[in-house]
Amino acid sequence: MFAEKGFNAARISDVADAAGVADGTIYLYFKNKEDLLLSIFEEKMDLLLAGLREALDGVTEPLEQVRTFAHYHFRQVRDHRELAEVLQIELRLSNKFLKEYRPQKLWEYLSIFAEIVRVGQEQGVIRKDIDPFMAMWAFFGAMDEMAMQFILAKHRKFSLDAAAETVSSIFIRGLSIPEGRGQSLEEA
């Protein structure tokens, strides 16, 4: 309906025009301008979450799920470039989003990763010395920063596939149980 504008700098009247309604009508559906942005976020997160669950469907091996997650995430960024720009950039400029909001939907999305780690630990394929939630934030942070770089790089060389593969290969190996006796590097 309005993601087309994608500006935090957009006037409410612009949005209203684009939607073909009067300014006041916006306020019948959204509490205020910020709520409008946050609503877009929530709506899209629902789709993102559903898509992720579908993508993971059929993938049983936890470490393989990590790879699937990463590829799915970056594919979404690539396929919904405009939306990704709004979510990566504009959303972060929102005081409320940054400080207060920390939304349920994002939590649900990321929790899937934490759950993957937990199950992997149960199955004995993921290190037990790693807190699933810490791993979750690290994984999200890594992907998010790379997505940000992609968005900021605008139209320059940047392969999201490569990004997905880099992140997943690092985390897959980083999280997996060392083979043989070889824990020599991180026994701390």
Added chain:
Amino acid sequence: MFAEKGFNAARISDVADAAGVADGTIYLYFKNKEDLLLSIFEEKMDLLLAGLREALDGVTEPLEQVRTFAHYHFRQVRDHRELAEVLQIELRLSNKFLKEYRPQKLWEYLSIFAEIVRVGQEQGVIRKDIDPFMAMWAFFGAMDEMAMQFILAKHRKFSLDAAAETVSSIFIRGLSIPEGRGQSLEEA
């Protein structure tokens, strides 16, 4: 001089008062309000960078340098909590910082990581199929997101030491050359 306020919401006149000068005087030293924030960032980055170099001094093994980097980073967040809040939160609300700035100083700081990876690859202790810059952004993103969670968690349980150890152990193993023939998990 003014980090004590730490608000994007702080009035220029507040800053001027705190500094014991007139409003106009601020503009003799800074181009505008945003420049003021960015200047704090740059100034602090110099210290951070110098500190990192010092911390890495004497550490020769690349993978050990990764661990040192992570511990140093989170130690700074812990020891300069107030400043970290400004840098994590307020700075991100700056349109310029997010979109245009991508500053030299941050680049210098992170480049050290890319260089560690490059050297590690030369020395044969780090996988060659990983782009150092990709790894750099992933590493920074992981640390940054965890730091953000720490800041947002306010006064609750959150061990920065554990965060440092988690990130570094994941990346150290994730970046290291697989031992034996054991690439079985991620040959994709």
Added chain:
Amino acid sequence: MFAEKGFNAARISDVADAAGVADGTIYLYFKNKEDLLLSIFEEKMDLLLAGLREALDGVTEPLEQVRTFAHYHFRQVRDHRELAEVLQIELRLSNKFLKEYRPQKLWEYLSIFAEIVRVGQEQGVIRKDIDPFMAMWAFFGAMDEMAMQFILAKHRKFSLDAAAETVSSIFIRGLSIPEGRGQSLEEA
């Protein structure tokens, strides 16, 4: 129906809710919001007027009627405190009421006083050098201001009986024919 809210600040939708109807329905019965307030005023003035006529019924002596009028007026303020607040305060904030309206109903109410004066003059008990309409406005102004002070004084000491007695005693003597030769004070 709505005096309970008593606010110029009340939303039309509040009034509609309180009345158990839809917003638009209000406009089937009242031209606009101001008309709503003015309608309350008119409706209440009818009652006030009828009550005054009843109170004066049986009182024949003009100067005694003045006292009756005053006591009646203040008794209404006391007995209908909430309504009086709306009429004293909210009504005065209405541009239309203050500037244009000067309503028929108030005029009828006050005219009774002018008529008392006129009759008193005919009967030779009230000074003929006083214009009945001037006296009317003075009398109303005196009562109205005291009522206003009472309303504003909220819950503090203020006897409306004393107010009634003060106003009436001043006006009764002030309007009456000087006894004996004693015009010495105001022959100007």
Added chain:
Amino acid sequence: MFAEKGFNAARISDVADAAGVADGTIYLYFKNKEDLLLSIFEEKMDLLLAGLREALDGVTEPLEQVRTFAHYHFRQVRDHRELAEVLQIELRLSNKFLKEYRPQKLWEYLSIFAEIVRVGQEQGVIRKDIDPFMAMWAFFGAMDEMAMQFILAKHRKFSLDAAAETVSSIFIRGLSIPEGRGQSLEEA
């Protein structure tokens, strides 16, 4: 400086234009738009108060002071018609003025009347059964309502001199000690 506009309906930018300054400059001197109106009121009250004291200077007889007060008040209304319109009409439309403000300056002005009554009572020329403050409000209310009628009557017949004389003659006689034994009328 701006009384010339006299509109509650005036835009801040109109006032600023008339004053030859920018909109923002208004806010360096006045807290907000209402404060602007209240400030005019306060400033003018100082003059009014000073003028009243001067007018009363040399008049020693309390009842004569009552007449002087009334004539002075209405003369001000007549001589400063424009200002009076602002003060009578616009000021009353101010929620703050009506409900909260009840200002020091008005109190000072009216207190002079209460003091006249008190002194008159001491000197035995004014009835002791009248509370000076009640009399004060009645007197002010009477004058104020007549002034309001004058303002509202716009350019029609209305003699402020006659108004002054009516009010003062009623109050002078109404407040004075009955001569002879003649309390026959209001022994209640």
Added chain:
DNA sequence: AATGAATGAGTATTCATTCAT
């Protein structure tokens, strides 16, 4: 008669920035 979703006009106020002194 009643509804209630949609309308859209209307404006005080802030505060970063300037520049004459």
Added chain:
DNA sequence: AATGAATGAATACTCATTCAT
């Protein structure tokens, strides 16, 4: 170099009112 009084652009939001159903 420093001042700080003056500037003025810039806009989200409310809520009385309408009118198609």
